[in-house]
Amino acid sequence: MHDEGLFPLEPAPPAHRGAAPGFETPSADAPLAVRMRPASLDELVGQEHLLAPGAPLRRLVAGGAPMSVILWGPPGSGKTTIAHLVAGADDRTFVAMSALTAGVKEVREVIDAARRRRRSGGAPTVLFIDEVHRFTKTQQDSLLAAVEDRTVTLLAATTENPYFSVISPLLSRCVLLTLKPLDDDAVRALVRRALTDERGLGGAATLAAAAEDHLVRLAGGDVRKALTALEAAAGSALALAGDGTVPEIDLATAERAVDTAALRYDRAGDAHYDVISAFIKSMRGSDVDAAVHYLARMLTAGEDPRFIARRLIIFASEDVGMADPTALTAATNASYAVQHVGLPEAQLNLAQAVIHLATAPKSNAVTTAIFTAIADVRAGKAGAVPAHLRDAHYAGSRGLGHGIGYRYPHDDARGVVAQQYPPDELVGVDYYRPSGHGTERQIAERLPKLRHAVRGGGAAKAGEESR
Structure with missing residues (x-):
């Protein structure tokens, strides 16, 4: 404007x-x-x-x-x-x-x-x-x-x-x-229109396929970026061409025009999966510098920042978990910034989240806990909810024994009471096994005391063996 x-x-x-x-x-x-x-x-x-x-x-x-x-x-x-x-x-x-x-x-x-x-x-x-x-x-x-x-x-x-x-x-x-972001096909169609339309270049130059891919990728859904880059590249090609010739804008010319190297990165191909895999594994391995490199590589290649943000949110729970509970907050805040601030500024928020996650202590205890529990449920280990935990708010529920005998933890000075919470088949089963990393070290020290207090210190039933 x-x-x-x-x-x-x-x-x-x-x-x-x-x-x-x-x-x-x-x-x-x-x-x-x-x-x-x-x-x-x-x-x-x-x-x-x-x-x-x-x-x-x-x-x-x-x-x-x-x-x-x-x-x-x-x-x-x-x-x-x-x-x-x-x-x-x-x-x-x-x-x-x-x-x-x-x-x-x-x-x-x-x-x-x-x-x-x-x-x-x-x-x-x-x-x-x-x-x-x-x-x-x-x-x-x-x-x-x-x-x-x-x-x-x-x-x-x-x-x-x-x-x-x-x-x-x-x-x-x-x-x-x-209005939706323009996808690559839409940007490509508009670039091709500008090449031939009399309002645009009017056929004064042609565009090599690799150069076209480069312009479309760098546009990131913003057709103005693609057309501005095309105009600069066409100007360079025409300046070098002889009179009466129709030059082809090749990849090197397009690169020089926009001063950005073309990356070997296809959002729908193998490179996409290779780079995101290396990105995740670098954060998991606490190599913050490699993680920042792969982030920069994706951003420069035009990867959807929302995709990157989603992967950070998943990683925060999958690979950091309770070793640093603030990691999930950092990842979700970065996702919010992508949505409400947008690029290019949001690349700073993504970088901050990546650095936080890569340098955080790591634990996959959350992942192991939920996957093991899901496996048990799918194997049929999902017995009846104990009667004292069932909903007792509707008429007639008390007559069915619902809620009778429930102990309210806040009535105890410790905030914890001995009481059965899981179905009978799963009494004594441990799903969450904290590591000794970061904040989880403190949880690992406290959790046995909690389990002893909740389970009453008595012998467990048939499922008492820990996993």
Whole structure:
């Protein structure tokens, strides 16, 4: 978007109504990503779930029944493109502002101008606010009345979860449209379109398959990145080519253009599984430097950061467990950061979590405990719940003996009472066997005392042998 906080408020001449600065037809020397913006909804790629006949997005662009819309999606998914399509309609006044620089004063000026136009029978006003999540609560409050009575039709764009970043009264007055990240096939199709379309390179250069793969991979779902890199690579190839020749953009040219080495990494192939395997094993082996290397390798190759975050959450319990209970907190916090901050900033959060997990004391006691218990359940060792533990809240349950004899641990000064908890078949069975690493060392010292107190120190029944 532009640096100006507010574009001109008064409607442009009818032939250019909606063509706010930055939203006119791009010039021939505009960046490739700008020139290749879809001219109609039919050219929009990757958001098929929003393009059905009669869907809110089509109605908004076509100028149907006015409705305020919040567009939520990652960078490069098409939010600004949709704003351009709305701006191109001649039956409305389009006003754009950026939440980075606009304030309550500017918002009220837009609303007052829209109200004057409405009273004089002028065209309805569409107000586009980019990065609306940057508006304060007061700034968002200033929109409520005008959106409510349709003085303006709000079109807001955000990369942040609107349930956290947009106030509830404003969110309830808008239709929320969630744009999905573009997948590799969508980015590839747009790169190929830019190569041949007269708005783009118009066939002035061709693109080798390896170079195309490189651009698509580095884009990470952001088509702007791919087209910016393509334009730079094409410029290099054309500068080296002779007059009248159509150069091919090879992998080396694409690499030089974006200053990033192509990695041998295929998110759907063997390298994907090899790298993530080495990543997990490096953390398990406490080699923090190798773990950070493989993290960097995945991030640079365009691996989905959500996939990495999921693996960290699993690892925190599978390989660290109770040896450092804060490891799971670190991993889940990194996942939250990926979801609500996004790349590139979230790579710092992922790196912090990886370093925490790699340097933490290790224990697989949690993993062993649950897998052994599941194996017993599947083998049929799942007897009746002891009567004193059964639900006693419904009428007639006491008559069945439910809850009778249950001892409330908090009534004991130690907080622990002797009482049978497992089914008869599993009395005395130990599933959790803590290691002597990290925090688990303290648990290993305390657990025998707990088990002795809970089990009453008496002989166990048939299943008393420990596993």
